[in-house]
Amino acid sequence: MTPSPPKGGSRRKRRTPMGRVLTAFGVALMLVGVGMLGYVGWQYFGTNIVAKQQQAEIREELVQSWDAPAAEEPKDIKGGGFALLRVPRFGDDFEVPVVNGVEDDDLARGVGWFPDTARPGKVGNFAIAGHRVTHGEPFRHFLELRKGDEVIVETKTHVFTYVLRDDGTDRELDFSEGWVLDPVPGEPGVEPTEKLLTMVTCSELFHTDKRSVVFGELTSAEKK
Numbered sequence: 001m002t003p004s005p006p007k008g009g010s011r012r013k014r015r016t017p018m019g020r021v022l023t024a025f026g027v028a029l030m031l032v033g034v035g036m037l038g039y040v041g042w043q044y045f046g047t048n049i050v051a052k053q054q055q056a057e058i059r060e061e062l063v064q065s066w067d068a069p070a071a072e073e074p075k076d077i078k079g080g081g082f083a084l085l086r087v088p089r090f091g092d093d094f095e096v097p098v099v100n101g102v103e104d105d106d107l108a109r110g111v112g113w114f115p116d117t118a119r120p121g122k123v124g125n126f127a128i129a130g131h132r133v134t135h136g137e138p139f140r141h142f143l144e145l146r147k148g149d150e151v152i153v154e155t156k157t158h159v160f161t162y163v164l165r166d167d168g169t170d171r172e173l174d175f176s177e178g179w180v181l182d183p184v185p186g187e188p189g190v191e192p193t194e195k196l197l198t199m200v201t202c203s204e205l206f207h208t209d210k211r212s213v214v215f216g217e218l219t220s221a222e223k224k
Contacts, residue, residue: 051108051136058097058109059084066156079106082113083120085128085138086152089145096138098153102129111138114181118195120153121160121221124183127198139201143168145214151197154224161220162197171213180213194218 058081081097088094098120102112111130118124130139145168153160179185180200183192195218200211 051134054108055097055110055136055138058099059095062097079109081110082155084154085111086154087145087149088152089149090138090141094138096130096136098128107131108136110136117181117198118183118192120155121158121195121218123195124192125181125185125196125198126153126162127181127200129200132201139199142199142201142212142214145199151199151216153197157224159220159222159224160218161222162216163219164197164214164216166214168212168214173211173213175209175211177211180215185215 062081062084078101079099081099083098085096085098086094097110098113099106099110100113100115102114106112107130111128114127114129117127120126130142131137132139132142145164147164147166149164151162151164153162173180179188180198182188182190184190184194185196185198197216197218199214199216202208202211
């Protein structure tokens with residue numbers, strides 16, 4: 001007597017070695033995709049949350065140190081905050097610490113100051129840089145800057161007001177164009193006589209070797 005076929009239809013096919021490989025490869029691709037989405041999400045959202053919290057703490061600590069009796073001028077500690085930056089064009093509530101250094105860790109703590117350039121309010125070129133995206137993105141609206149905009153820098157002793165000479169879209173340079181940091185930008189070796197400001201950021205929101213740059217000049221120094 002011939003045995004009846006199994007109930008429920010045809011027998012289940014066995015997976016071939018190639019089928020198992022393709023399945024494993026598909027799962028691996030899915031995991032890589034999930035990992036990349038997580039990384040992108042962290043870079044463009046998570047770092048902003050952490051950086052803004054950290055910047056708020058630095059800002060509070062800095063103001064408290066200024067108010068302390070017999071407080072000294074903040075020391076040049078790597079990554080340490082020493083000033084506050086306000087840019088009315090970026091909003092009435094925009095206030096970010098200026099920290100010593102422009103490496104990745106420094107720029108996550110605020111707007112970075114190029115240590116080889118002038119201090120705020122001094123003769124020469126006070127040069128700073130900030131992110132347009134990730135890590136608090138303090139310069140996200142950089143390209144909206146306009147000639148005549150004020151940039152205010154507060155230190156322990158003074159409030160300095162600079163006025164921009166150009167728009168945020170006027171100058172796009174390769175990251176290697178170091179002349180923008182000269183005491184007299186574009187004139188190496190010339191003795192400075194003016195009190196200048198240089199602001200630098202990435203030209204595009206995503207990775208780029210281009211930099212947007214604006215220059216300004218000091219118009220007011222108010223002693224606190």
